[in-house]
Amino acid sequence: MLVGAIEAGGTKFVCAIGNEKNEIIERVSFPTTTPEETLRSVFNFFDQYSLASIGIGSFGPIDINESSDTYGYILSTPKIPWKNFNFLGAMKERYSIPIGWTTDVNAAALGESKLGAAKGLKNTMYITIGTGIGAGAIVNGELLAGIGHPEMGHLLVRPHDKDGYEGFCPYHGNCLEGMAAGPSINGRLGRAGKDVDVDHEVWGFMSYYIGQALVAYTVILRPERIVLGGGVMNAPGMLEKVKKQFSSLLANYVPIPELDNYLVKPGLRDNAGITGSIILANEVK
Structure with a gap:
């Protein structure tokens, strides 16, 4: 067939x-x-x-x-x-x-939950952070949906004290997508991420916003694993920066699996x- x-x-x-x-x-x-x-x-x-x-x-x-x-x-x-x-x-x-x-992103969440990095788990999330930001969630083995599908990339985030950027999202300005998707690098610096040094502070700003969002998803959905894909997450050292920000912001408020098994890259690439x-x-x- x-x-x-x-x-x-x-x-x-x-x-x-x-x-x-x-x-x-x-x-x-x-x-x-x-x-x-x-x-x-x-x-x-x-x-x-x-x-x-x-x-x-x-x-x-x-x-x-x-x-x-x-x-x-x-x-x-x-x-x-x-x-x-x-x-x-x-x-x-x-x-x-x-x-x-x-x-x-729901399709990617489905793929990762059935055959990828979240295989065998009933409560997982997939988030892509690239040109835009979107996420899909699997809750009790089913795709999460209500009156419509989740738009998790438009979660509002708290601005970093040293980041004067106002965000590029035409609807919300400084939502997660507006502050941490790929175009935000160009919006701040006038150049693409591939041309920015790995130690530049912009990566710290973006990981701070991503960390905030992951804390929100963690306390609301309580997934067993979160899979992070997209071009921004492929930047050298980005996953480790995100993990550090997430741990600091979560502040051990709720128990989660061991961090390296909780925030992971896609198994299906x-x-x-x-x-x-x-x-x-x-x-x-």
């Missing part, structure tokens, strides 16, 4: 064919342009196969409320051509098969999202 999977990112789409063992058989990627052009590439790839189902993990915000009139839509994204686009509807119009629909989308395809009814 073959299933299709899409990891729909704001910069690129990854499409894959998987099997019932959640293995990747074939994959392609292409830039995210307009919906029409991007979906043409999606259709050209999937049309080559007879698929039992498809799983989609999409950039957002998206509507996951099945009783909503805009279920399956990408909502207020800054990518203007995709704003209020009926992504799921366009896929269902093309393929008369079951299609699973969730966020890209760059395949977390697309693997999660294959799992979603295999689980959709």
Whole structure:
């Protein structure tokens, strides 16, 4: 049995064919342009196969409320051509098969919880810290959702005493994403993170905000493990900086697992999202 999977990112789409063992058989990627052009590439790839189902993990915000009139839509994204686009509807119009629909970070959380760094655990989190910040949570073995999906990247954070930056988020300014995602480096310094020395104070500011958020997630959700992915977390020494800030801010308030087993890198590396989308395809009814 073959299933299709899409990891729909704001910069690129990854499409894959998987099997019932959640293995990747074939994959392609292409830039995210307009919906029409991007979906043409999606259709050209999937049309080559007879698929039992498809799983989609999409950039957002998206509507996951099945009783909503805009279920399956990408909502207020800054990518203007995709704003209020009926992504799921366009896929269902093309393929008369079951299609699973969730966020890209939820898909990554699913992948890591089933086959990655959080395998075998029932209460986990995956957070990606890159161009933006988003997170998905697994609670009692199920993806956390309410009236919509979590938007954990927009948690408000307390400014660092020495950081005068006001944040780049157009909605909240100094939320976690506005203060700690990749573009905040350019906003402060006028250059990309790859051009900034590992000992520059900006990394300390960002790890301080990430540490605050991880404390909030810890005391609210009480996960067994938090998986941290994304380009910012790949910066040299960043994970250790985050662990240090987290430990200081948590102040031993609640018990957690040993720190090196609590805050970890993705086990699936760059395949977390697309693997999660294959799992979603295999689980959709």
